[in-house]
Amino acid sequence: MAVQSGVYRGVSAVERAAERRGRLLEATLAVWADPDVSTTMTNVCARAGLSERYFYESFANLDAAQTAVLDQVATEIETITHEAAEAAGADPAARAIASVSAFVQLLVDDPRKGRVAIVEAAALPALRPRRTELMRHFAHRTAEAAGELRLSPRGGAEDELAGLVFIGGVAELVTAWLDGAVDATPDDLIAAAARSFLALYG
Template sequence: MQSGVYRGVSAAERAAERRARLLEAGLTVWANPDTRTTMTAVCAEAGLSERYFYESFSGLDALLEAVMDRIAAEIEETSRQAAEHAGEDPAARAQASIRAFVRLLLDDPRKGRVAIVESVAIPELRRRRTELLRHLAHQSALEAREFFGPRDRSENADETAGLLFVGGMAELVTAWLDGTLRASADEIVEAASRALVGLYR
């Protein structure tokens, strides 16, 4: 081993790989209602010792916040890319963006459960959840102006609509994930798309 390189992998790369394993383990443990979310449980799931946990995170809350941040970034990027590939029609772009979000939740239900449902139960993370929802609401407002044009709406009106839409989506997805609302993915996409278009047109 020379200069921190072992079998062709640098020390920084190994640390990044361990961090990724801890994030994935945190997502798995946190999303499981039958498992108590602790640092010990996360380390066991990742197959790493607590020493390596503290290499990347100051504590459990820091890990869980990083899990939330990663999911929010994925939602934002996935939705944006879908809209960009949907053509020029504003309604089609809105529907593609929402469909990509719903597909993400179907492909990995852990992500919706953690970011929207479980995060409410931890007081220390509620602030971050609120910040992320407001960030997504702001992005929704910016994208809506791009999709539909400014028309006669003010920026403040767009921000208000963004908060209504994202807050409503959070409640809709919560009810969908916990089984209170029985609806197909297509029905969720259709309802959310109508709401988004109605708010901005």
């Protein structure tokens, strides 16, 4: 009966598939962020301890797995930055600093996430369109946040343009920091990004 219902040792087939997908996502992140390992399906499966059969259970191909990782990181960034801003209260400067601090802390805790989402995804033609969509989404959310704080009297297209400048600038700043091209502490990044946001919408 347990076999027929798909339940094995108290875990359903759906739950087992979800667990395997999670392992493959973590493996894709690890392999993709490692400069000493080729990003291939074979290496991802080896890292996850799963066969290619299970890879295809979750993803059509390697591009799909990498896109899923990119989306997962983007969702995490959006969630933690929004929660941090909400917890900071109504002061625009405090909210900006809290939001950027949450983002930078994510990079400090797991630099792989920043590297694959901001740096590596830009280098892959198959992922570049999705990365561009996400960058524009974050730019729009930046404009919305400024509007909610009544920081900008302009509104509309000008706020959207400012959002693109902010997100693009932060992406370049993080890229340089991850590559070791700038000598900056996490606090330096936070201060620079927060000043940029307040200046653009001031």
